[in-house]
Amino acid sequence: MPRTEIKIGGFGGQGVILSGYILGRAASIFDHKNATMIQAFGPEARGSATSAQLIISDEPITYPYIVAPNVMVLMSQEAYSKFSPELAPGGMLLTEEDLVATHNLRSDVKHYSIPATRFAEELGKRLVLNIVMLGFATAITNIVGREAARNAVKVSVPKGTEELNFAAFEKGYEYGLKLLKGEPEKVMA
Amino acid sequence: MHADPIGVLTGAHFIDGDHACSEGAIAAGCRFVAGYPITPSTEVVERIADRFPFVGGVFIQMEDEIASSIAIQGAVWGGKKAMTVTSGPGFSLMMEHIGFAAMTETPCVFVDVQRAGPSTGLPTMPAQGDMMQARWGSHGDYQIIAIAPNSPQECFDLTIHAFNLSERYRVPVMMMMDECVGHMIERVVIPEAEKIEVHNRKVYEGPKENYLAFEAGRDLVPTMVKAGDGYKIHVTGLTHDEKGYPNMSVATQAKLVQRLMDKIRLNADDIIKYEEENVEGADIVVVTFGITSRTAIPAIEQARAKGLKVGHLRLIVCWPFPEKRIRELAGRVKAIVMPELNMGQMVYEVERCAAGKCNVVSVPHAGGTVHQPKDILAAIEKSIRGK
Structure with missing residues (x-):
């Protein structure tokens, strides 16, 4: 896999950094690729649009910052306005369907969306929306394997919440697979 | 000797450079840390505070950096191995006690996760602006060792190395990290x-009779005892004789300061550590350290793709400086290019060693982010066009 740049964005408190961390951990520890993660660290990490920047590659990672993300996972409107112009030409954009209105989207961008918050609410905890997004991103992008991602979820979430997080991951993953086959699951409103 | 397994978290981790530094210290046997937390080094002491209760260590959050640097x-x-952790403003406050550690030959580690200065500068953003301060910040003549890691893995490995060098030569050793390396998360x-x-x-x-606490053998490094073992010891920042007692004579000063210098200078070949790539036959050598070594690589690759013969020398130990090697290289290359996240510091050493034998090009940066590879590439191309 060549150098692939991923940016995950949302507002502080959505679990943006954790989802980036799990993806990086899946790649570097369980898929044996190289991964470098840099997180937004300033005041923006505490409430406004925040982001995790991740580089995954089979080659050693030299330049540590992302230049033009190939993949972007966005969970808030502010993050969309702020970050989406940075997407690399032909890049892939994954959004939370109900939280992000993708107006003025560039025509070269491949766009997929998922009502992750509603899925998370169905599972009983809105908090796991980031893990639903992670499952979705795993299925759509194939940057890390399903097992690697599940293993990374297992060791990264608080003890006692593994089953809930696995359910959230699988919900997002299955939805992603169906979307790729062109048959998205109907979402219960 | 091997590490005490109690402190070693064997396995593959996905952690940042600050946390890796903490793990390196624990693995090296560090059991006392005093610090006044400051961005971007805070995560080092946070992890130390979390982990120390399980390994029998003591962490004290001190009232300031002056106190921290003497408590250690x-x-x-x-009898402990100890370190303190800080960033620019705190590092400035520690200078007096770095001199004290050098004078009293107290083995200890100072971690400086560099952020952009001067003064409080850019607290959450990287720089490499404390490199000269690390070497010259305290008054008087002394030697220290300074190390610059470029990844979380090296933050682990080289913190162990820092403790080992410190114990071996009884000098303060500086871990010169930066915000980028400190907050970057990678496999360790x-x-x-x-x-x-x-x-x-x-x-x-x-x-116990007639014990001379500062009498050194051929390696110039005295043995140590610990307070409370029954030996009579006196530890002072004043000029002291071999007994450790103050002695205000020109001869004692000359002998002591000479030994403090020589124990590092004469062992420099053992201490100095750098890595080279494509340096043989190169026309241009890019000299880097820390995070800048990683931003330079894409530039070097692009220059080589354009047919330029460019090599890379990365300082791992920055102080003592590899004078001999830079002198040799300067005699046979056309140019040395030195990007660093400061307005030009280590490049003074390169210029001193090159002594006009080749063109030396500084690629300065005031900090806040890392170099763009294109700027380093432009400097590489200009370095031989200019002459």
Whole structure:
């Protein structure tokens, strides 16, 4: 896999950094690729649009910052306005369907969306929306394997919440697979 | 000696450079840390505070950096391995006690996760602006060792190395990290305890009468005892004789300061550590350290793709400086290019060693982010066009 740049964005408190961390951990520890993660660290990490920047590659990672993300996972409107112009030409954009209105989207961008918050609410905890997004991103992008991602979820979430997080991951993953086959699951409103 | 398995979290981790530094310190046997938390080094002491209760260590959050930098030296004379952790503004406050550690030959580690200065500068953003301060910040003549890691893995490995050098030569050792390396999260593989080499200070176990605490043998490094073992010791920042007692004579000053310099200078070949790539036959050598070594690589690759013969020398140990090697290279290359996240500091050393034998090009940066590879590439191309 060549150098692939991923940016995950949302507002502080959505679990943006954790989802980036799990993806990086899946790649570097369980898929044996190289991964470098840099997180937004300033005041923006505490409430406004925040982001995790991740580089995954089979080659050693030299330049540590992302230049033009190939993949972007966005969970808030502010993050969309702020970050989406940075997407690399032909890049892939994954959004939370109900939280992000993708107006003025560039025509070269491949766009997929998922009502992750509603899925998370169905599972009983809105908090796991980031893990639903992670499952979705795993299925759509194939940057890390399903097992690697599940293993990374297992060791990264608080003890006692593994089953809930696995359910959230699988919900997002299955939805992603169906979307790729062109048959998205109907979402219960 | 090998690391005590109690402190070693063997396995593959996905952690940042600050946390890796904490794990390196614990693996090296550090059991006392005093600090006044400051961005971007806070995560180092946070992890130390979390982990120390499980390994029998003591962490104290001190009232300031001045107190932190002397508390660790008390712990060392009590027999512990100790470090303090800070960033620019705190590092400035520690200068007096860095000199004290050098003068009293107290082995200890100072971690400086560099952020952009001067003064409070850019607290959450990287720089490499404390490199000269690390070497020259305290008054008087002395030597220290400074190390610059470029990844979380090296933050682990080289923190162990920092403790080992410190114990071996009884000098303060500076871990010159930066915000980018400190907050970057990557895979860090921690080996099994028996595969981690740990060096401990030479301990004196002879008769108590006539013990000379600062008498050095051929390696110029005195043995140590710990306070409370029954030996008469006196530790002072004043010029002292071999007994450790103040002695205000020109001869004693000359002998002591000469030894403090020589124990590093004469062992420089053992201490100096750098890595080279494509340096043989190169027309241009890019000299880097820390995070800048990583931003330079794409530029070097692009220059080579354009047909330029460019090599790379990365300083791992920055102080003592590899004078001999830079002198040799300057005699046979056309140019040396030195990007650093400061307005030009280590490049003074390069210029001094090159002594006009080749073109030396500084690629300065005031900090806040890392170099764009294109700027380093432009400097590489200009370095031989200019001459």
